[in-house]
Amino acid sequence: MSLTLHFRILVRIMAGRKTGAEVMIDILLRNGVEICWGYPGGAILPFYDTLFHYADRIRHILVRHEQAAAHAAEGYAKATGKLGVAIATSGPGATNLVTGITDAKMDSVPILAITGQVPTSAIGSDAFQECDIYGISLPITKYNALLKNVDDVARITQEAITVAMSGRPGPALIDFPKDIQTATTEVLQPGPLKIHPRHWQKPAITGDLDRLIEALDRARSPMLYVGGGAITANAAEKVRLLAEKGSIPVATTLMGIGAFPGNHRLSLGMLGMHGTAYANKAVMECDLILALGARFDDRVALHAPSFAQQAVRAMVDIDLAEINKRVKVDIWVSGDLADVLSILVERIKAQNRTSWVERIQALKAKHPLRYFRGRGDIKPQLVIEKLWEKTRGQAIISTDVGQHQMWAAQYYPINEARQWLTSGGLGTMGFGFPAGLGAKLGRPEKEVVVITGDGSFQMNMQELATARMYDIPVKIILFNNGFLGMVRQWQELFYNQRFSHSDMDYNPDFVKICEGYDIPAMRIEHEREIDKGLDFLLKSEDAALLEVMIPQAEKVYPMIASGQRYETMTEVGEPLPGEEEYSTIPNREVEFIKI
């Protein structure tokens, strides 16, 4: 039987024909794809059958829910800069990818989703597991297509990959009907792409570069506001050169973490809603703010009209549609950020800006990140600081969404691009763990630590099976406060402490859950156990989980409430009886360099 089958394949290939599935995988391979994540089902079976034959050339990781496939593809793409590929069957398989695809759209992550579809003859008949994923994915992809002709497979696959990876990257989706997967074609090459060159050629630099240079040279107290675009453009090094040449302090967005060394003397950490007080004060004091690959979103420019209104507002972005979208800027340049930065670095005047840099140092010293300790319970901030020390700030950190995400962003200064993985735009709970798995497979040499909460982890904890099955040694720190902490924080602050449906009273025993999946786990409840817990976690050769019990009322500070002006920032919370203020040293670079 099997021999006959192989013989048939051979005869066909010798006749110069391949199936749609074979052509697609050939194109993936040609584009350097080595790994994909997915989940089989009826309408994608021919594709999976082909994957079986290609097993030596392309690795497939079986996830336990398609959403995790999309997030793993994202984690891989974010950590490596390469394309992430997620595969699902039609209907529910396809719709389960939707959250991950939307996440990739919001955070500009290049992933390709391949979905099975019912045979073309059945499309529109409400066939079993049929859904219009092409229509569903229109607003959440950069490129999508429903394959109707096997002769188009090569070209459309290439177009999808090219568009996903070019310019401002993003997700692509190809819906692949079952009969097109098995149909054969002589068209094995993509041929000329049928998309406009603006979707794949590097755009020319437009806007007012000269005025930007002039404004930068003239500014006495400029700052850079760096977003995820700087990481996408592989421009982190050039951001540093620009900052150093002009002595310009740098704040990053949540997505921009890693685009500038977090413990550089010019680093202000993160700005915005839960940014550092010194970054936010710098925004209020600077005379020029230059956004680099950042989009003045509502977590940074919370109240758009007043955001850095005393300053010249300038921006560089590859996406023209981001110019003047939320905040009207005074000067803009559009183009590839790395190219623009090369010009800026070359042409701006070297300056010391002594008084401004001293002012920044004074702000850092006077308004450091602070929290309270002293009751013996575990403060998450301390755990993250200790994690930073024990991993020498070198781990890839993948977070979920909520309070733990903000604490991680604040207390784990990241020094390298692609070392910080988080769901920023969409804020997808459940992102962190599968993204961490994707990152670990892409960069096995790096320690990967997933920082999550009891709410977020339960959104994709079934992937413990994936971690076990493929021995993917990611380390999970689960902060458990028995609550949706960020929701609770808002309910406490803005809804008069009415904690409507935010308590997680019936949380499982996470250590036992891990036991069920054969993943080593440990729970800690007292401050004195932090070292022991982290050592257990980091020394484990397998995937492992550390559950850290933290107080329910712990909040994220500083905080500027949604839509408010920077002046309204609350810098620090209130201590409980017996607690003392504990501040973290913003200039840990000294310690760091010694290590």
Added chain:
Amino acid sequence: MKHVLSVLVNNHAGVLSHVSGLFTRRSYNIDSLSVGETQDPTKSIITLVISEDEEMVKQIEKQLYKLVDVLEIRDLTGEDSLKRELILLTVRFSPEKRAEILTLIDVFKATVVDMTEEEIMIELVANPRRISSFLQTFSKFHIVEMARTGTIALEFPTARKVRN
């Protein structure tokens, strides 16, 4: 201010929902949208009439340009292009109104397409201003049914020549 954008797109299923979906998704106000094939059957033109300010229209153009199937966008708001709409209107009348209606049809250079003793169906092809003036004039009668197209627009050859 109403803006008229002429958007050249690839002619395949899904393009229209992609373009119209963008307007829903970003809550841009759209007055009318009409779509039809061009001389090249692989391409269509979508003519959009948008009620937004200048800044927002720029934003819309930039967002449209990000769609893979959008090939070219031209702003045909100004005097350099011809705009046309078609309206079909059926009006019910009493015998004493008949003369007035026929006079008005004549004034607007509209066409009578069909008529019974109490109803008349009128057709008018005109620029959007004349169409709305026509509609306003006839709104005092009993309109039984009506259908109208969105605006379509084409640049005058003389303007094209200047531009090129």
